Amino acid sequence: MKILTAEQIRKWDRFTIENEPVSSIQLMERAAQACSNWISENCKNHKKIAVFCGNGNNGGDGLAIARMLYLKGFDVDIFVDSSQKFSEDAAVNFKKLRDFSGIYSKSFKDIDQYHFDSKTIIVDALFGTGLSRKIDGEYKILIDKLNERNNIKISIDVPSGLFTDSLTENNSTIFKADYTLSFQCWKKSFLHPETGKYTGKVIILDIDLSKAYISKTKTSDFVIDDSLVESIFKPRQEFSHKGTYGRATLVAGSYGKMGAAVLSTKSALRTGAGLTFTLAPQCGYEILQTSCPEAMFIEGGTQCIDKFEVEKDSVCGIGPGLGTRPETEKSFLQFLKKYSKPLIIDADALNIISKDDKSLPLIPQNSIITPHPKEFERLFGSTENSFKRVELARKKAKDLQIYIVLKDHHTQVITPEGSVYYNITGNSGLAKGGSGDILTGIxxxxxxxxYSEENTAVLSAWFHGKAADYAAEKYSKEAMLPTDVIHEFGNVFEELNRRTAPKL
Incomplete structure (x- = not known):
């Protein structure tokens, strides 16, 4: 799914209106219908709705939603500033409400006397994607008061006060939603930690905007959605053998950190590599042969790895539990100087590289590196925020001709061409040691x-997160373990095979 800017979204609306054709008020009705249908389906235990509407088209959406929810049997009140001029379409919807005697119109100041019981849902339709300034005055006071309430809060399109494409100013007032009902595509601000924390759960509603426009509109930002994954995934062929699915070598482990080697090895085995090897120190021999009997052990040292020898026809992932002992560091850097095939580089392997900027060009082109934010900072320097971190990642991916899997709540896959793919699977249960080792194995x-390097990175990020979502459902985010995530790989493959199977 493409991620568009606020300006591109406005052009998308206009293009749809001009070419479908459909009037702007009819398009507003579509959006309102989609929102009211979602609310009525998912909020059946709540019958009271307080809709806070601005004077622009986002407010017009809110006014139409209020009317539709009233017709569905909800007790609806609207809060507006009727002293200010409405946009043309918002004015039409405000006039329509006069025909409904059961919908009460209140001013924003009435919030102090309004009775919010525990079943009241607050709907935010104050500002939409067009906001480009910090909220102040009456709206700031209103949003601050609404944020203090414990009621379920739903934002329409974008939480009020949040910019679509960029970071807001420090100490800005932003409506903190439990759910955001947004239209047609994800917005970039939903996907970054500083801004995404205001959206709650994001629901993307299809309001049938022009497919011709989206197909020809260029962007370098994407969401890894189900359709993209289905186009990448290759079902296992019946007439195949272990040689069909390649050789994977994990270079991992050191004394006291053999668990990382076990997790990455099990992960590679469970995701279908034809032959899996683990190059690890001798101290991990019994551990690996006992816990991962399907994998073959290659000794690379005694207490730590000091010999990096990888078969030429094997794909190599390096880093989990590797440690940064001097002998490991020396041997690894020597290995990089003579190895030219793409690598998967993670954890301590990245930490070794980060010690000297001169080591960065040693990373083979088309390699995939998997830093978390602190590892990224050690490699490439600090940035003011996650938006600028992604832009720095674009530059470094291009300069080094590598793929960067920047681990975060919404992990970003950055390509040498400058494309960024945001992953929307996964959850905070992955915030545990060992989760990155699993990703390296995948x-x-x-x-x-x-798979190509780009498709490998995109599919792996999605797959890792999807397995974690299954694990969280079964064990909870708090109790789930990285091994539980591995145990859910089979369920993810079942889902992928079901989706991509020929339809009768």
Whole structure:
């Protein structure tokens, strides 16, 4: 799914109006209908709705939603500033409400006397995607008061006060939603930690904007959605053998950190690599042979790895539990100087590279690196915020001709061409040691199976998060373990095979 800017979204609306053709008020009705249908389906235990409407088209959406929810049997009140001029379409919807004696119109100041019971839902339709200034005055006071309430809060399109494409100013007032009902596509601000925390759960509603416009509109930002993953995934062929699915080698582990090697090895095995090898120190021999009997052990040292020897026809993932001992560091850097095939580089392997800027060009072109934010900072320097971090990642991916899987709540896959793919699977249950080791195993396995570097990175990020979502459903985000995530790989493959199977 493409991510568009606020300006591109406005052009999308206009293009749809001009070419479908459909009037702007009819398009507003579509959006309101989609929102009211979602609310009525998902809020059946709540019968009282307080809709706060601005004077622009986002407010017009809110006014239409109020009317439709009233017709569905909800007790609806609207809060507006009727002393200010409405946009043309918002004015039409405000006039329509006069025909409904059961919908009460109140001013924003009435909030102090309004009875919000525990079943009241607050709907925010104050500002939409066009906001480009910091909220102040009466609206700031209103949003601050609404944020203090414990009621369920739903924003329409974008939480009021949040910019669509960029970071808001420090100490800005922003409506903090539990749900955001947005139209047609994700917005960039939903996907970054500083701004995404205001959206709650994001629901993208299809209001049938022009497919011709979106197909020809260029962007470098995308969401990894189900349709993209289905186009990448290659079902396993019946007439195949272990050689069909490649060789994966995990270079991992050191004394006291053999768990990382076990997790990455199990992950590679469970994601379908034809042959899996683990190059680890001798101290991990019994651990690996016992816990991962399907994988073959290659000794790379005694207490830590000091010999990096990878078969030429094997795809190599390096880093989990590697440690940064001097002998490991020396051997790894020597290995990089003579190795030219794409690598998966994670964890301590990245930490070794980050010690000297001169080591960065040693990363083979088309490699996939998987830093978390602190590892990224050690590699490339600090940035003021996550928006600027992504832009720096674009530059470094291009300069080094590598793929960067920047781990975050919404992990970003950055390509050498400058494209950014935001992953929307996964949850905070992955915020545990060992989760990154699993991702390294997935990446190494998929690359070994013949996926391109870009498709490997995109599919792996989605797959990792999807398995974590299954694990969270079963064990909870708090209690789930990285091994639980691995145990859900089969369910993810079942889902992918079901989706991509020929339809009768």
């Amino acid at each position: 990446l190494t396995s998929f690359l070994a199976q013949g």
